Amino acid sequence: MQQQKRQNQKGNSIKFEQEEWISRLPDEILIRILSSLTVKQAQMTSVLSTRWRYLWTHINCLNFGYNRSPKRSEYIDWVNKVCSSIQSPRIEEFRMISNLDEKAKDNVDKWLDFAMEKRVKDLELVMSMNPRDPDRYIFSYPATFSSYITNKHLRSLNLRYVNISGATLEHFLLHCQSLEQISICESKFLTTLKVGGGSYPLLNLKSLEISYCPILTDLKISAPNLSNFQYQGQQIRLHVENAPLLCHVYIGGHSGDRLTWAFRALSSYLCQLQTLVLGLGLFEFYNPPWIPMEFQQSWKLSSLRELTVRVSGRDCEHLLFILLFLKATPFLEKLRLEMEYLLNKNAKLLEEMTDEVCPHKYLKVLEIIGFTAFPNLVEFVKRLSGAAPKLETVIVDPSPPWKASDLSQIVFTKQFEQLFDMLLKSVITERIEFVL
Template sequence: MSSSNIRDKDEALKDWVSRLPDDILVNIISRLTLKEAARTSVLSSRWKYLWTYASNLNFDASKLLVNVYEETIEEERLRYMCWVNKVLESHKSLSVNEFIIVFDLDDSHESNISHWVYTAISKRAQKFELNLFPALCWPPASGIYEFSQGCYDYLKSPCGLSRVKSLKFLYFDTVNVTEEILEFFINNCPNLDDLRVGRSDKLLRLKVVGSSLQLKCLHIDHCNNLEELEISCPSLLSFKYFGPEIKLHVKNVPQLVDVLIGGGHGIGKGKVIGPIVNYFPQLKTLELHVELNEEILQFPECDLPELRHLMFIVSALDCSSLLGLTCMMKSCPLLQKLTFKLEIFHYSAEIIMRHQIPKHSHQCLKVLEFVGFSGDPVELELAYYMFQNATILEEMIVEPSEYEPEAQAARKSAKKLEKMLPPGVKLVFH
């Protein structure tokens, strides 16, 4: 072998990655999972401590809960808490991009959870997620973790106030937070643009009000004791609410383009959706949760001239027709995608049309999507109606039900769909 070939081989075998500056290596490590990042410590002495400066502390271990049982849950919780605490003891960076906790924990683990809240804020986390949703039962046996007064006092201190300003994304799920605590974050985090709260029993009222707020996304989900919500936020782009009937006050949201409304109230009653209707003309996407428990669906009189994507999430104990959902589409002249997500317990043996549904040409609709498709004649009837009225339809997407018997029936019905499809329409079956 020539000397030049030997040099080339030696060059190829050199560890060029390890020669990169520390900040670039830490950036690379931060893109790995925490367990993968920790494994890099064995590569060489150069790598031994680099992972302890990782900027992303993502402790999402929810996948481990899929096969957890009551007799093993406490052991899994202890293992999870030990893992988080061990990583935090080793971690040396003074700031992080994200700090994410996702696992089944409750109020009996208050000391550990509160310590993690302190740590996330002290490390100036830009994204903080605390998701303690239980894997086995609701509500948690030992009660929902409550955001402690000690944590709140720390946030209000000069040290806490200086560090909380880094927050851009804040998500609490199955964490009891009050109006006072949430409004503290809203009013003291100038960079906060995404706030999400789920399953907080202590949240009774909330004001998201301020001309200087930078908040772009506000999502409130299953806060079942919420009574009143006031929104006045010129930067808001996305508002999603799922829950009980509430007093909703909405004004000064000129950029709002994405809305989800759903919950036990039902779409026909209009008590939650009413104040939002004034902003329907500017929406680009709208998701409505519909309970088919009335003979006639009462959709609000509205115009949706800018709407591009309309999604219906439909729940029903019994269903004889889905065609009533199409009545709202005549208000959406530029609609390009229509999604039906079906959560129906039982379809009637016979398709019963109580009211004639008039035909209405949809000249911009390109994509029709069924999620939770089981292949029932009621679903095929709706699909056929859309085929007749969507003049430039390009694609139909079908995602079968999660339940295997229904999924098998859906696969068989896919052949019927193919025969019904207009020329040029592509069927995508997941």
């Protein structure tokens, strides 16, 4: 009993010393620590002592976390109280993920006005994520703000599930020339958009994402320092000019869409791309994959080092598409395949594949997420590894891409084991490391 009492006293002493050590830190460091937490977590520290009671009101990063509560009025009241309590003259971040919609517009407008007046640097707003919500919040500048606010400090703008028109966004960008990163997703109001050029060159813009805007038809981009571009959605009229530093691209299409239009729009920049991600969707159910003749004749991705292909559907067409596409990537070092919903429809691929495999002298890593033990896919890995003399690592993950490395739902059938064993025997050599 005495020994246990001494141990408890020792544990309490250590805990007390730790608390004393933290309390001895200057306010500036404590505020920096609190700023790395969500607002709710930072608020909880107010009960620690008198000194901590109002310390959280000086944080400069307002991360409101994800609001799951159906009681919207309580959430709105809480955010209003937080904004009125903040003492910091500037805020670095304002991040909100909530289920609020247009009915809360007056309050959301007030919060954005507050953030802009505090010269926010990183602004992220993720609103009602229900795709059928008819009352999605509408971002309306300058009406959203109390006055025309030119923010020379805003570095990143991230709007998801927020309706914003092209004219409104262009007007906003005109007054935020320091932006380095822009991401607009799931806007039902965006029809045409011009990013950069003319009266607002956006000389600092490095990253641009426009995804899943269902009525978008035209996108024009002029940004001399743009290095990262991501587009996902239906076919549009895409015009990219004055982007000499563009080197990282993600292009994803909807069902039924081919990506040829995107390649042609980016044809002037293909030779300088270093990483490329292709989201092929389910288009092969409607149209067979098709490689533009330009890839076979003149287009070369001579700077491409990493290629990721996200595919769904019939494995035969996808694998042939990939093999044909690889002919335009002579210096590729890493190939990553993210595969889902594969079907084993075409056994003739085994014969057709032989003529399509070309040497890949620089390929070092092959990674397959969502590996399924179909003969065509096994043969694909065998043929590709045989054509890559510098291949060092083959990584295979049977779990689906959205649950990578999660094997809990995988059923290892006898056929899977047999084909997997065949793959091991044919791929593993002294120079190739095989990773499951």
